[in-house]
Amino acid sequence: MILKELTLQKKWFSETSPKNPHRATATLTLTDTVSDAETVTVGTQIFEFKTSGNAGTGKIKVDISGEGNTAPDKAAVKLAQTINANSTIVTATAGEDADENDIVTIEYKEIGTEGNAIAVAETMANATFGTDVTKLSGGQLGTPSMTKNVVVYVTPYYYWCDKEGNEKTVSWKRFAPEAY
Numbered sequence: 001m002i003l004k005e006l007t008l009q010k011k012w013f014s015e016t017s018p019k020n021p022h023r024a025t026a027t028l029t030l031t032d033t034v035s036d037a038e039t040v041t042v043g044t045q046i047f048e049f050k051t052s053g054n055a056g057t058g059k060i061k062v063d064i065s066g067e068g069n070t071a072p073d074k075a076a077v078k079l080a081q082t083i084n085a086n087s088t089i090v091t092a093t094a095g096e097d098a099d100e101n102d103i104v105t106i107e108y109k110e111i112g113t114e115g116n117a118i119a120v121a122e123t124m125a126n127a128t129f130g131t132d133v134t135k136l137s138g139g140q141l142g143t144p145s146m147t148k149n150v151v152v153y154v155t156p157y158y159y160w161c162d163k164e165g166n167e168k169t170v171s172w173k174r175f176a177p178e179a180y
Helices: 070-086
Strands: 008-010 023-032 039-042 046-048 058-061 089-098 101-111 121-124 150-154 157-163 173-174
Touching: 023 070, 039 058, 046 150, 058 070, 070 089, 070 101
Parallel strands: 008 150, 046 058
Antiparallel strands: 023 101, 039 046, 039 121, 089 101, 150 157, 157 173
């Protein structure tokens, strides 16, 4: 058993409770096949799915030629690969959600609120970023703490700084002690 000495401190920050840093994200959910000429826009880049030929002027081709490549799982992987190869501001990961729908999670490369301004859109019959989603969201800076193992009480929880750091590197854990 490892015991750690924790220091209980008064709250020194203005937020209601300490925050962890996060990158802004948006998730595109694909529910069925992708069609030729459908597009996904991230910031100023337009990614166009193509079963043959080139993408339109100013668009980046997502090659879904070949048998089975219009299926949502393969199209999601192709889109993520194409975004990663062409974008300087976001990364993309293909996967599945809890309902086993194919998804592409788009994440701003930098931690903080700046990514919350990046626009996203799609012109797809069988995919969506969700109702009223027009930008990446959830990006935030963390509550800095220069000391590790500091505990702050904010009703009804305690917050433990398990990794000291600045607004981009700090880590907080929330807990409620139990009676023994």
